[in-house]
Amino acid sequence: MTVAANPVIRGFAPDPSLIRVDEWYYVATSSFEWFPTIPVHRSRDLAHWEYAGHVSGAAPGDSLAGTPDSGGIWAPSLSWDGERFWVVYAIVRSVGSRHFDLDTYISTATHVDGEWTAPRRVASHGFDPALFHHKGRLWLLNMQSDHRPGGNRFAGIVLTELDRETLRPLGETHLLLQHDRLIEGPKLLVRDGWYYLVLAEGGTGFEHGARVARSHSLTGPYELDQLPLLTTRDDPKVLLQKAGHAELVQTPTGEWFLSHLAARPLHTEHGMRCPLGRETAVQAVVWDTDGWPRLRQGGWHPAVEVEVPTVADPADRPSPVRDGGAVHAEGALTWPWSTLRAAPDPSWADTAARPGWIRLRGRQGPESLWDQSLLAQRITEHRAEVEVTVEARPRTFGESAGLTLRYNTASYLSLDLTWAEPEGEPQRGQQWRGEGRTVLSLLEHDEEGARQVAVVDVEAGVPVVLGASVEGAEARFWYVREGVRTPVGPPLDFSRLSDDHGSKLRFTGAFAGIHAQDLVAAEFTADFGGFRLGCMPG
Structure with a gap:
């Protein structure tokens, strides 16, 4: 086995969306007001990651001018339909207001480092959208926000079918789940006749976590797991804080892992502070006898070191992402410049x-x-x-x-x-x-x-x-x-x-x-x- 040392993508790399395409794993992360928009990293073994490109043109007009601090591109969700990469994301124009003033976009590409289609706007209920490809149909997941005075800014998870060509809504929007605690960042997967809804819970600070709900029907109703899948809200001594915003993936040999964000805090006289931002980590997952996903090490606290499968040929494994900048041979300023x-x-x-x-x-x-x-x-x-x-x-x-x-x-x-x-x-x-x-x-x-x-x-x-x-x-x-x-x-x-x-x-x-x-x-x-x-x- 190979040991993955968390965070596997270090520094500002939040809201990881993890997928597998054949022998490669890909992670897309939020970029907010920074360019390049929606960085994508790849790995053969979940432990060693390299920058693989970004979603070029994700911001219409290639500009986020005037976007407030921590606005811009939030929580992209990456997916693969067997032929193309898809990415869905929200561009948030207002931060901290009742109205997020956001637009949700979809773009596709045959290669993550290739040409992405011009972003097309789709139904924009809220931020943290995701796509679910199932039996030839395309579904858009989202959280909805009630901006009215007295309304809930996190008013539940909704699902809308989209036409695969026009991306127009088909039929009604379905309310899948509402919960007393803030929930967002929905992801869907199917296993053993169940639809599993993986959710970010509690906000993205030190109360953050991941929670799972499931249903035998795509459109619900969904039963919420009584236990969190992942969180550190109960223990400030855990090395990886703010753990949450998870997505599950299966290896070619049938094992399960999840990606999640986490932060490494400094303990200062002002309390915990995380200048490195929220980073990308991975955890091993098993399924209990009742069919719920659990961390392999038990409990819900993230592990710093995680055993992951070793690839057959280590020479094919990408080198770790390294620090230090360079000017591209042709004179272009490329990653890691932002x-x-x-x-x-x-x-x-x-x-x-x-x-x-x-x-x-x-x-x-x-x-x-x-x-x-x-x-x-x-x-x-x-x-x-x-x-x-x-x-x-x-x-x-x-x-x-x-x-x-x-x-x-x-x-x-x-x-x-x-x-x-x-x-x-x-x-x-x-x-x-x-x-x-x-x-x-x-x-x-x-x-x-x-x-x-x-x-x-x-x-x-x-x-x-x-x-x-x-x-x-x-x-x-x-x-x-x-x-x-x-x-x-x-x-x-x-x-x-x-x-x-x-x-x-x-x-x-x-x-x-x-x-x-x-x-x-x-x-x-x-x-x-x-x-x-x-x-x-x-």
């Missing part, structure tokens, strides 16, 4: 102007929901180090470029090369006089606003190496002066870059990246070289 609300474009992220470097043209600021010039990679461990060389000549306080640790528009840390007034002169916006300093400015931003933590003078026009080290809940920034790492400012609270900080809903994870801004002319450029992100387990 961008906000649109894919990278040479008009602002240029790899041809200076071979081996990335030239960013500054656009809007780090709190914009529209046009940020940002390239970032997921932080996948609680110990990490990032560094990059930046070369630029900022001439106004509206021009800056540097290194950022980021969660969203409300939570980020950044060390930027920028302009400042001469020593002792107040901020009066007189940069056009040509006087001033080139400085490194360390900013800390949370829901209460931005604070300038430290300012360091540097020589104008000279490349400077910037870096940051993460150790648990602490982040330290530095730059290289005369070959020596020199700290900039005090240690900062990295745990604020998490789902669990602040008062608003948060669903993504921490990134490390490079960015540039020019708030006036959108012409300022900065060159970045030698970007390196290392994430160290343990």
Whole structure:
């Protein structure tokens, strides 16, 4: 047997949807406001996973401009009908409001890394949709939301048949199940004459879990299992918290496994915080004598190490997903680089102007929901180090470029090369006089606003190496002066870059990246070289 070490896909990789096609397993995960949209990983053995592509074109117009933090693409569900991959997902335009203002889309492809069809909108009852292919028919599962005052935002699970060609609804929508505890994320499977409905339960925080219901009839009524399939809500000491949002898959030899999301918390003075976001894990499943699925190890707590089948030829096994970015041979910025609300474009992220470097043209600021010039990679461990060389000549306080640790528009840390007034002169916006300093400015931003933590003078026009080290809940920034790492400012609270900080809903994870801004002319450029992100387990 092979041992899978959970999480098997580390860092921001939530809401995994797991399927098997012949000898390969595929997982699609949520991308929210980030591009590439709907990353897909693949594995031969459930233990070793590699990036396999993404659902290109999932956002109509290839843009999520204006989408709020943690909006965008929620909980894609991947499926296979014997000929094509299908994916169904919701694009959520409002977060934390009574109206989710969402649209549900379906796209198909013959290969996950190939061309996906243009997304087609289908019945949009709520988020977390799924497709059920059964006896040549196509069914759309969803949760429904009652937005009316006094209504239940999680008002039950519904099922609608769709025409396979037009995707139009056929017949009525069926209410399958309602429950006192929040339920969402429905998935359907058939086994031994039963239809099993696998549900996410309790919300996606520390109360999260997975619950199963079943019926002899597709349209119900469904009987709810008295025990959870998976949860950690009863024990904060379990290493993998927030366990839930599960999907079951059968191996070629008849064994059963499930994918689920989980998080590895830091235990801070503010409580548990999960800056790595929600990650993808797998568990082994058996069926009890009454026909309910149970975790193989017993109980409902997820295991960190899980035995999975060994593939016949280890040479066919993909290598683990690794940290560190690269510029594609043709100059395209590819995975693991990610961008906000649109894919990278040479008009602002240029790899041809200076071979081996990335030239960013500054656009809007780090709190914009529209046009940020940002390239970032997921932080996948609680110990990490990032560094990059930046070369630029900022001439106004509206021009800056540097290194950022980021969660969203409300939570980020950044060390930027920028302009400042001469020593002792107040901020009066007189940069056009040509006087001033080139400085490194360390900013800390949370829901209460931005604070300038430290300012360091540097020589104008000279490349400077910037870096940051993460150790648990602490982040330290530095730059290289005369070959020596020199700290900039005090240690900062990295745990604020998490789902669990602040008062608003948060669903993504921490990134490390490079960015540039020019708030006036959108012409300022900065060159970045030698970007390196290392994430160290343990």
